[in-house]
Amino acid sequence: MSNELILDASQIKRIKTYIKGLDENMQGGIPEGHIVLIHGSAGTMKSSLCFSMMYNEVLLNKRNCLYISLEQSYASILKNMVNMGFDMSKINIIYMNDLAKFGTLVKQINQNAGNLIITDIGCVRKQIKDIKVSENKSWLNVVKNIILKTAQEANVNFFTFDSLSALYTLSTFENPRMELFYFFEYLRDLNMTSLMISEESEDKANIFGSESFLSDGIITLRLTPFRRNIIREISISKMRSTKCNTDVFSFEFKNGSFYALYGGQNPLL
């Protein structure tokens, strides 16, 4: 874990959200090493926002990033992002869906070139459905091993986990809060800046509710009826080590960029 003592706020390194109007309201972005929940219901653009952050980090800062999808396929993610106008030819994307070759492939990644590694666990699940997952063999371990190998071999230090909700349906947690605590501590030990997508359930409550206490930050996305429209909104519910504006902003995507607008005010329609 990064245990360096910070003596000045300017020493805190941050990763931008690349949301125009939001980074300015949170001292420039998310502190490196933070575990941040990206929380919202279906259709709030959680995955798109996370992908956008990784895309820009790869493109502009040559950072190696990891996107782990438990359910949405690699093809579906890319199709969505291309349709939004992201030019995939500008970045190097490495697709991994074969656990048997994962260790070999990850060693071939250039540590400093800037790569977006996408691991499609949904595809892996289809391929290895015959493997018996016994009590001591869990999908959470698969996720942890992918993170560990990419961190060690490819210098990955920024990742998206899509999603915690899918993990809960895939794995049995005897003691959710404790197991989530150890998972988060595992990420902190690796100094991995982590975006954990958390889906809002129909009853508007998290399945376990522990994530919000264990995480370092929460960015909340929501759909709000306004007159005869549905508008997207974004707010920072929690961000440790950050002075942030907690106003609710309109969340818009236009001309290839995300915007946070009209903080604390009614949107102009």
Place this chain on the structure above:
Amino acid sequence: MSILGGVLNKIVGGKSGKIVLQGLIDLGSESMTAPLCQDIDGDGEQEIICSTIKGEIFVLDENLKLKWKYISAPTTSEVERMFTDAQTGSSIATTPRVFDINGDGKKEILFGTENGDVFALDCKGELLWKYSTNGAVRGGINIFYVGEEKKIRIIFGNSDKKIYIFDAKGKLDSLIEIDEGIESTPIIIDGLIVFGTDKGRIQAYNLAGKMQWSTQKTGAKITSEATPFKFANGKSCFVIGSTDNSIYCFNTEGIMLWSFKTKGSIYSKIVLADVNDDGANEILFGSADNKLHVLSLDGTEIWDFESDFWIIGSPLAMDIDNDGQLEIVAGSYDNTVYFLAGDGSFVVDYVPGISGIVIQGGNYSDIPVSIPGNVIGKKIWAYLAPGIVIGCSALRNLVVVQTKEGKVLILKHEK
């Protein structure tokens, strides 16, 4: 010794000397098991056997010099390894067992791993055989003889809800299907296989694999190995600890004779020793209530000793200072190895002649007819180890200590 003399001795009697470090080695990996001291190669010198969470076996000589090291490479595929915890996937969770399984006059080392493999090594670290299961082998391996021919059988439990029984060459002899995973080490007592389950049952099967009796599910895992003993009437019994905070005493018919509740989980094997020299064994065990407990065989607590954190490993009863009396050695998660007087110490309510210690009301006799007061644990010495103390083992009158961080220490008493 009269009661009065014994009382006075326990109050004022002290032991001299101190505990000092004789040697230390760093295994380089974390460990989950107590060390084991045995002469495995028959040269008259004991070896110290240690294991790590990376699946390594270290065999050291009495001076902590490495004799050999074995790395238990997993037989699972890369895909299967992705499903196991990278940090503990190959770990050895229970102290290896040593036994001469092939009758060559030297002892072999048997152990299981989190990956589900079981290994048998000869005394020089050469692999004799290994067997792969589908679960995790977290408990220990036991060895017993069957039939008139006294054939060796090797037995262990598995998280895949099976008891495995092998012959001495590593060939599977029989499998017993259980409803629950097993982390405890099975024992054989009166022809029964007795073990605890991950759901908190204590069960007994005959060697043909038929269940003879079972207790109710408590939901709290049993990880410890049962400790057998006989009462004066010759009846076989055993004691076993549970993570439901209790230890239980059963006879081999499945009738619970007594139980004793602590305030913390009990993970390790219970030790029997006559630590107060009264001619009967006492029951010694550590608990996650931070205490070492000493009970009589009927389950009555004689005394306890409280450390600053959990006592997980089994205690030792040994005479470290060669004075003819047993000391109890207990390692704690507070990084300390405690050396306690086997017979404890009195908290005196009143002793004739020295009544200034404590004044209490009542009628006194100058000749006490019963022990006046309560017995508590009496610390003689303590040694601060460089890490969490996982377990200890006796090397003659020395103590070998294993820390979680992978350090192995030899401690000795110095006058």
